[in-house]
Amino acid sequence: MIKVNDCNFSIEQICESGQCFRLKKIEENKYSMIALGRYLELEQDQNEITFHCTPEEYVQVWEHYFDLNTDYKRFIESVTEEDEYLYRAVQFGKGIRILEQDVWEIIISFIISQQNNIKRIRKCIELLCEKYGEKKFINKTEIYYDFPTIQALAGATEEELRDCNLGYRSRYILNTAKSILNKEVDINALKKMDYKDAKVELIKLSGVGEKVADCICLFSLHHLDAFPIDTHIKKVLNQYYPKGFPFETFLGYTGIIQQYIFYFDLKNGNV
DNA sequence: ATACAGGTCTTAA
């Protein structure tokens, strides 16, 4: 176990920000995460976060995964009070970090996310993991399921996938798994491409359009210029930026700005 | 009951 002090990020906000669906609150200030074939428990007490893993695992895996080496102050401070709405959004979600998640898992997760709500997305993914993922032990009694492999989903049928409440997305997932398995789209090559090229490749996948491709670029390939436009962002852009959003002000990290807006609207949209 | 949730695909003008 390792303690990180003076961290200015929030597990709560990362959990609620809708970019990762297998990070969940177990009890007050306590969270569990299943990712990269591993199980991790985290606790947050103010500015101190406890990672329940070895210091080696923290350095080799989680520090990078949670983007903890990046100082977000520079992004936050670039938003001035002049832009009242954006300033409020950034202050509200300043504990958010953009994770660097597994590409395959994020492709499937965000195909599931279309025309769906976060609660149901989590449920679909949980069912998918229980049905197709490898079963692993946390200790003698507690278990968890890895995210399914490419082979596992490519070998399923559309009807079986529908049992995970995936609805019409079942066909997309099956087709996508097959075309990744037979290398029509090489997801390992994606990691070496720039944002533009990666997006073009991703859109070749069934069920992946502009928006989902941007989510994959942002949340797994760490292309911070990817700016997914969904219903929330569309609403905000129309309402607060009718003359256009100042993308050029935030070049190189517009995706992070997008995430502050998304989180702010998600949590305060009906206020 | 009807509309909507982190959209995409197909078809047709």
Add this chain to the structure above:
DNA sequence: TTAAGACCTGTA
């Protein structure tokens, strides 16, 4: 190139 309509399912 743009636009309408279909598409699963749980929740409010």
